[in-house]
Amino acid sequence: MDLKEYLKQKCQLVDQALERFLPAASELPSSLHGSMRYSVFAGGKRVRPVLMLAACEAVGGSPDAVMPAACAMEMIHTYSLIHDDLPAMDNDDFRRGNPTNHKVYGEATAILAGDALLTEAFILLSGEGQGGDPAARLRVIQEIAVAAGSRGMVGGQVVDMESEGRHDVDMATLSYIHTHKTGALIRASVRSGAIMGGASEEQFKALTRYADAIGLAFQIADDILDVEGTTEELGKDAGSDQARGKATYPALMGLEASKTRAQELVQIALDALAIFDDRAEPLRAIASYIVKRKS
DSSP states (O other), rough: OHHHHHHHHHHHHHHHHHHHHOOTTTSSSHHHHHHHHHTSOOOOOHHHHHHHHHHHHHHOHHHHHHHHHHHHHHHHHHHHHHTTTTTTTTTSSEEEEEEEEHHOHHHHHHHHHHHHHHHHHHHHHOOTTTTTTTHHHHHHHHHHHHHHHHTTTHHHHHHHHHHTSSOOOOHHHHHHHHHTTHHHHHHHHHHHHHHHOOOOHHHHHHHHHHHHHHHHHHHHHHHHHHOOHHHHHHHHTHHHHHHHHHHOHHHHHOHHHHHHHHHHHHHHHHHHHHGGOOOOOOOHHHHHHHHHOOO
8 A cells, every 4th residue: 555645644634633623823822822733733743643543444433433532642642742852851952853842932831732732632532522432432531541641651751761871771661661651652542543443352452462562663663763863854863862861772672683673563563463454454554664764
């Protein structure tokens, strides 16, 4: 399949929906809403919402039913990036080739923009008139809330910060960081798409195996890109992980072993999709793309 065209089409649909769902920049307080929209529309790849849509399609569901949840996931992901870039955490000046949110709007507004995006996501997930089976929507809300909180992304971020500069980080700790900080939202995206699409228990378990594999592969690929990529390709400072003494797969395993592990995970993901027909082709293509991307 033509993955590039598929991603382009899905990203356009997600962007159009985000435009509808987000408060207008002209709505008071305009500085806050401008800050929220600045980061949401800063050129992200929309990996998580696209995965949600693709998982829904793979089990025969309608992507329209899952679009609000897909947009909510992108809002949560964007909030996490805004906060991640703050001086209190990674202190980054650039994200996706643009000045980070706090560099444009100030630290206080950036913090509040992240808070507002997280809250707006759950307004969207729980709002009336969004369609879909109410029981499935409630299950998705729980899925995403757990993935975003202290048992998921936020917990992974804390352990990531606590591990900076330490030389005693073991593989178990590194795996925890990656599967929670990055993998949790990817897992929730795929599983939410499966739930909203009406997946059978067998399909749901298979897609969970797929999601766990690509979630870890995605972060390993990010670790590798930080070593091999350029600032222009990444849209942020290359080599920043090493400069901060972050726990990464290349630092712990070496570059070549990290590449091998990423490829092994892609194969695990592809094997998990063996029970699906051609409707899962986008998921198969995305798994391979994750370790081949340059940004």
